[in-house]
Amino acid sequence: MEEVAQNIETQEYFINMGPQHPSTHGVLRLMLTLDGEIIKKVEPHLGFIHRSIEKMCEKDSYQQVVHLTDRMDYLGCHINNEAVCLTVEKGLELEVPERVKVIRTIISELTRLSSHQLWWGVMGMDLGAITTFLYGFRDREMITDIFEETCGARLTMNYNVPGGLMFDIHPNFQNRTKQFLEHFKKKLPEYDELLTGNVIFTERTKGIGYLSKEDAISYGVTGPSGRASGFSCDVRKKNPYSAYDRVDFKEILFMEGDCFARYQARIAEMWESMKIIEQLIDNIPEGEYKAKTKAVIKLPPGEYYQRVETPRGELGVYIISDNKKNPYRVKFRSPGFSNLSALDKMARGFKIADLVAIMSTLDLVIPDIDR
Amino acid sequence: MLSSIKKYFSDIYNGVKSLFTGMKVTGHYVTHPSEIITQQYPENRDTLKMFERFRGEVVLIHDENNEHKCTGCSACELACPNGTIEIISDKAIDEETGKPKKIIDTFVYHLQMCTFCNLCILACPTDAIKMAQTYEHSVFDRSELTKVLNKPGSKIMQGIK
Numbered sequence: 001m002e003e004v005a006q007n008i009e010t011q012e013y014f015i016n017m018g019p020q021h022p023s024t025h026g027v028l029r030l031m032l033t034l035d036g037e038i039i040k041k042v043e044p045h046l047g048f049i050h051r052s053i054e055k056m057c058e059k060d061s062y063q064q065v066v067h068l069t070d071r072m073d074y075l076g077c078h079i080n081n082e083a084v085c086l087t088v089e090k091g092l093e094l095e096v097p098e099r100v101k102v103i104r105t106i107i108s109e110l111t112r113l114s115s116h117q118l119w120w121g122v123m124g125m126d127l128g129a130i131t132t133f134l135y136g137f138r139d140r141e142m143i144t145d146i147f148e149e150t151c152g153a154r155l156t157m158n159y160n161v162p163g164g165l166m167f168d169i170h171p172n173f174q175n176r177t178k179q180f181l182e183h184f185k186k187k188l189p190e191y192d193e194l195l196t197g198n199v200i201f202t203e204r205t206k207g208i209g210y211l212s213k214e215d216a217i218s219y220g221v222t223g224p225s226g227r228a229s230g231f232s233c234d235v236r237k238k239n240p241y242s243a244y245d246r247v248d249f250k251e252i253l254f255m256e257g258d259c260f261a262r263y264q265a266r267i268a269e270m271w272e273s274m275k276i277i278e279q280l281i282d283n284i285p286e287g288e289y290k291a292k293t294k295a296v297i298k299l300p301p302g303e304y305y306q307r308v309e310t311p312r313g314e315l316g317v318y319i320i321s322d323n324k325k326n327p328y329r330v331k332f333r334s335p336g337f338s339n340l341s342a343l344d345k346m347a348r349g350f351k352i353a354d355l356v357a358i359m360s361t362l363d364l365v366i367p368d369i370d371r
Numbered sequence: 372m373l374s375s376i377k378k379y380f381s382d383i384y385n386g387v388k389s390l391f392t393g394m395k396v397t398g399h400y401v402t403h404p405s406e407i408i409t410q411q412y413p414e415n416r417d418t419l420k421m422f423e424r425f426r427g428e429v430v431l432i433h434d435e436n437n438e439h440k441c442t443g444c445s446a447c448e449l450a451c452p453n454g455t456i457e458i459i460s461d462k463a464i465d466e467e468t469g470k471p472k473k474i475i476d477t478f479v480y481h482l483q484m485c486t487f488c489n490l491c492i493l494a495c496p497t498d499a500i501k502m503a504q505t506y507e508h509s510v511f512d513r514s515e516l517t518k519v520l521n522k523p524g525s526k527i528m529q530g531i532k
Binding site for chain 1: 426
C-alpha cells in the first residue's frame with residue numbers, strides 16, 4: 001500500500017479563498033498553495049476596499065480627518081478618533097480637561113468590549129455555531145444603545161474632536177453603563193459555557209496556528225493576538241494615554257501562541273475592560289467637555305506620532321504638518337495589516353479548515369487593512 | 372493499553388458533557404421567553420423612537436411663521452468634508468438699514484453624500500440647522516435624496532445676524 005502511495009505523482013495547486021467568502025469577513029482574497037488539503041503558502045491579495053483614506057486626509061482640515069478614521073476599523077472607531085485627536089493635541093501642545101480624559105477612557109473600553117463581543121459571536125459562527133453570533137449581538141446591542149444616546153450614532157460615532165468631545169455625556173450615560181456592567185457580568189460566564197469548554201471548539205483551536213514570541217515581535221503582531229504569544233505589547237501599560245495611568249488593570253499574557261490562547265486572551269480582556277470602566281464610571285470629574293481651540297486648527301511645522309491600543313492591536317497615527325490648515329501627510333499604522341502579515345507563518349502545515357479558525361482569532365477587519 | 376482505553380471513554384464523556392453544558396444555556400432561553408429582546412421591526416414603527424441625539428438627516432428649523440435662522444454664511448458648507456451642503460445665496464435690501472445683505476435662495480442638501488459626522492451642526496453660528504431623528508431613507512430614485520431644506524416662501528427670522 002505504501003509503495004502505491006509513493007508511486008502516485010502529486011502536484012501542488014492553487015486555490016482562491018475570497019474575495020467573496022463569508023469567513024474572510026470582508027473582501028480579502030487569499031491565494032492558497034495546497035498539497036492535498038495541507039497549506040503550503042498563503043498569499044493575501046489586498047486592495048478590494050481601498051479608499052485612499054490617507055490621501056483624502058490631505059485635503060481635509062484636522063476636524064474633518066477624524067470622521068474618516070471611523071471608516072478604517074469600524075468596530076473600534078472611537079479609539080481611532082481618539083488617536084487622531086491625541087496626535088493633533090500633541091502638536092498643539094494642548095492639555096485637555098480631566099473630564100475629557102476619563103470619558104474618553106470609558107468609551108474606549110466600551111468600544112473594546114463591543115468589538116470583542118462581536119468577534120466572539122463571529123468566531124463561533126466561523127467554526128459552525130450560529131448561537132454565539134446571536135448571543136454576542138444581544139449583549140453588544142446594549143453598548144450600541146449607550147453610544148446612540150450619548151454620541152448620536154451606533155457605528156460611526158465621530159464623538160471626539162481635537163481638544164475634547166463633541167458634546168457632553170448624556171445624563172443617562174452613567175446609569176446605562178452601570179446597568180450594562182451588571183447585565184454583562186452575568187452573561188460573560190455564559191460565553192465560557194457555550195464555547196470555551198465545548199469539545200468541538202477546543203479540538204479545532206488547541207494547538208492550531210502556532211505563532212512564537214519571536215515571530216510575533218518580528219512581524220509586529222500586536223494586540224490580543226500578540227499577547228497570546230507572550231509578547232507584552234499593551235500600549236495602555238507601556239505608554240499610557242488619557243486616563244489609563246490612574247486605573248488598575250492587568251496586561252493579559254498567554255504563552256501558548258495558538259488559536260485557543262488568542263481566544264482566551266480576548267475573553268480575559270473583556271473582564272479587564274469591565275474592571276477599568278467600574279473604576280472610572282463613578283469618578284467622572286466635573287468640568288468642561290472641550291478645551292478651547294481655534295476654529296481653524298494649524299499645527300506648527302513638524303512631525304507628530306501617537307499610538308493607542310485598539311481592540312486589534314497598536315494603531316499609530318503619524319502626521320506631518322507644514323503650517324497649513326490641512327496635514328501635509330498622514331500615515332496610519334493599522335494593527336490589522338501587520339497582524340495579517342503573520343498569517344502565512346501561522347497557517348503553513350495546517351489544513352484549510354484550520355485557516356478559518358486562524359483568521360477568526362486574528363480578528364481581521366478588512367477596511368482597517370486596506371484603508 | 373488500559374489507560375488509553377480509559378482516556379478514550381473519559382474523552383467521550385467529557386465531550387458529551389461539554390455539549391450539554393452549552394445546551395443548558397440555550398435551553399434556559401427556550402423556557403424563559405421574557406428574556407428575549409427581539410424587536411418586531413416593521414410592525415413596531417409607530418412606537419419606535421430614536422434617541423434625541425440620533426443623527427438621521429440635516430433639517431433646517433422653521434417656526435410656525437415659516438421663518439428660519441439661516442443667514443447664508445455658508446459655515447456649514449465649509450465644515451462639511453464631503454460637499455454635502457450647497458448654499459445658493461441671493462442679495463436683498465435690509466428693511467431697517469437700507470443696506471444690501473446676503474440671504475439664502477436655496478439650501479441644497481445631498482443626503483446620498485452625507486456621512487452624518489455632525490460637523491455642520493457644530494459650525495452653525497445661529498443654530499439654524501439640526502439633526503432630525505428620521506431613519507428610513509431608502510427611495511426608488513437617487514435624485515430624491517437631493518433635498519432643498521428651506522421651505523417655499525420662508526424667510527429669515529427678525530434679529531438674526
